[in-house]
Amino acid sequence: MLFTKVNGRGDSSDSKMTKFVTFGGRSFSIRALPDLDLLYDSGNDIEHRMAAEASDVFNCPVQDGPNVVRYDRDKTSIHVGPKPISITSGRLGSLSLIFVGLANPGGVLLYSLPLNSERPRFESTWIGLSDAFKSWDELYMETGLGGITVTDLSFIPSHQTGSGVPWLLVAGSKSGTVTLLKIKGNGDIPYFPSRADSLKSSAVTVVIYSLLLVTVLTAT
Template sequence: MTGVVSIRGTPYGQGDEFVDPPGQILLISFPDMHATGNFSDLVDVTTLDFTKFDTRTSELLSGGVRFVYKAGNNSLSNDLEPGSITTTPNSKVAYVVLQKNNAVAVVDLVTKSITNIYGLGVKDWSKLKMDASDEDGGIHLKSWPIYSYYLPNDLQYFRHGYRGYLVTANEGTSVNLTQEVGWSEVLKGYEFIERNLTGPMVSEEMMSWLANKADLGSLCFTSRNGEDTNDSFTKFVTFGGRSFSIWRTVDLRLVFDSGDDMETETAERIPDLFNAGTDADGTPRSQVDKQSTYRGPRPESVAVGRIGDLTVIFIGSGAPGSVFVYSVHKNVSSPKFESVWSSVGNTRNTWDELFGNRTLRVTDPRQLM
């Protein structure tokens, strides 16, 4: 039996020095239950790193991988941070999320090697709707000419028919190294205007939206959007897909994305929890829309089950805590929305009161099984 462990390698400050440890994956092989001898002597640990991918940096970036912090001669292998893991049923292959890098790594558990890294690219919001502001007076879903990185937090392998797939919960994340080096990748929309960071091809209408906090002015964007900008941005990319996606394992090609379902279904069915904050002394209803400027519903966990020939997908949403249920019958590219569940009781009570009177059972579901 082999266990797979992610070593994230989170950056930190050490005096005046910035340290970004390399991300690693540990393969821990345990002995057979009938093996004899000292247990610790029978355990084998293989450490895998990403240094061999440093020579492919340009290729990976063009394929949708993010290299976020490049200063100080930092390498891609140091910037990569492995996270959630899923394996195939035969335990021959593991898939590892590189969340902040918008990618998935493939690990061959037989040869004990990282065989590939797939970038997930960007999502186009021009024909979808999101609520991009917490200063627009409530729930207002609109289409915008912007993009987002998927940045999944969790993933699960499943088979449907004769093919393997990954389903990802596209939570979003960003890099904030303010304490370590005085730098963050996050820019609010209005900052592009105030700091004169827009390129000459940006329309006056787009500049107006960025300047207005009720439009795109409050939305968090990345300054690491893949452009060679020299502080002149023409493409505006925010954090997280606000969705779940299905990808083919053979080449990580996108098969399905739930688009704007999570926000539209929440707005219709449980509007008192729409992109809501969770300040203890506030009520869910009073904190509606508070998460709209950064990652929205924050889909962060996923589980997959089977009922006969039916594949059932569960997606945990972290803002503030609900579970979406989808089913896949014949066509994996067209899952059907079934329901959304929440355990929050009276939304006029504060979060403290909900917890105290036991009418709050689940918030921020980090893991689904």
């Protein structure tokens, strides 16, 4: 892992390093208005989740060519890690949702935030890569890539979708795709704050469960 020498020193320029600052954004934070006081930082949670949920593409750089995707895993761990580069939020009943888009290689992590809580709970992961045992070239030719390098996310609430459930639009700049995902809550997700305590139950989960549409964009 690489560290910078620019940050991390004490008050004087010749003082010793008091903390280590690495390269690459690897977490997301929640801050309070108006002073932006730090309430929560995910730390290394994203990397732990990716290692558990998508180990074949863990910290995998997006490539072109004949490389088998799985063999490129772990190559961005030293410099930038999963590189979360987009974030958006939404609601499902009284449950707040946080969606974090990753650059390496792509995909979305979903966290929930119960009412009056400052600590998100991990819910699920969506990876827009159909087969890590194929090469990048094969996946591009077969349109087996979606949401690779997620540079933008847009949440569409259920009352605007016409389907009764919210959607998430995922823009993948490297795959050249826009992916439409459904968001589903399992369990009793209350719409009223008086019932928000039930969200602490592990029986309530939120999942990204259905790939509805992938539109391949033409590069200009």
